[in-house]
Amino acid sequence: MQRLGLALILTLSLLLAACAPAPADEIPPAGFDSLPVGNPARGAELFAERIGGQPTCTSCHSLDGSRNVGPTVQGYGQVAGQRVSGQSAEEYTYESIISPWAHIVPSYGNAMPARYSQVLTPQDTADLIAFMLSN
Numbered sequence: 001m002q003r004l005g006l007a008l009i010l011t012l013s014l015l016l017a018a019c020a021p022a023p024a025d026e027i028p029p030a031g032f033d034s035l036p037v038g039n040p041a042r043g044a045e046l047f048a049e050r051i052g053g054q055p056t057c058t059s060c061h062s063l064d065g066s067r068n069v070g071p072t073v074q075g076y077g078q079v080a081g082q083r084v085s086g087q088s089a090e091e092y093t094y095e096s097i098i099s100p101w102a103h104i105v106p107s108y109g110n111a112m113p114a115r116y117s118q119v120l121t122p123q124d125t126a127d128l129i130a131f132m133l134s135n
């Protein structure tokens with residue numbers, strides 16, 4: 001009887017854990033291969049929005065070619081595929097957002113917040129990548 005009770009409690013807690021929504025600041029980063037199709041228009045909006053209390057992308061990345069804390073987005077679609085040998089433009093952009101320290105663009109500092117991986121949903125990540133590569 002005791003065993004049955006324990007099994008029941010275990011089953012119930014597993015069910016509850018599976019149903020509980022993940023807290024907003026603990027979204028596990030989507031793997032690159034499981035990203036949904038990105039929407040560049042939504043990505044453009046997200047780029048200027050504060051997500052999960054993090055600074056907006058536009059606070060460090062200009063859209064008009066001017067230098068800021070980070071590189072400009074202008075012309076980014078042309079250079080993204082050449083930043084790291086063997087990495088496609090999409091993979092490189094994904095890694096730059098999820099693990100910004102993995103490759104530092106020459107002449108810039110390691111200043112990009114590392115917490116975006118915890119606050120962006122897979123759809124947010126895909127939309128931001130699509131937006132950046134459309135430039």
Ligand code: HEC
Nearest residue numbers: 055056057060069070071096100103104105108109111112
């Ligand atoms: C506090 C400043 C800061 C913020 C905010 C920031 N970044 Fe960055 N980002 C940088 C810096 C500095 C670099 C260059 C150094 C490096 O490679 O990490 C960079 C590099 C990048 C790169 C690679 C650019 C290239 O030309 O190769 C991408 C992609 C990128 N950021 C995307 C984003 C996105 C998307 C956001 C918002 C979700 C964002 N960044 C927010 C500072 C920032």
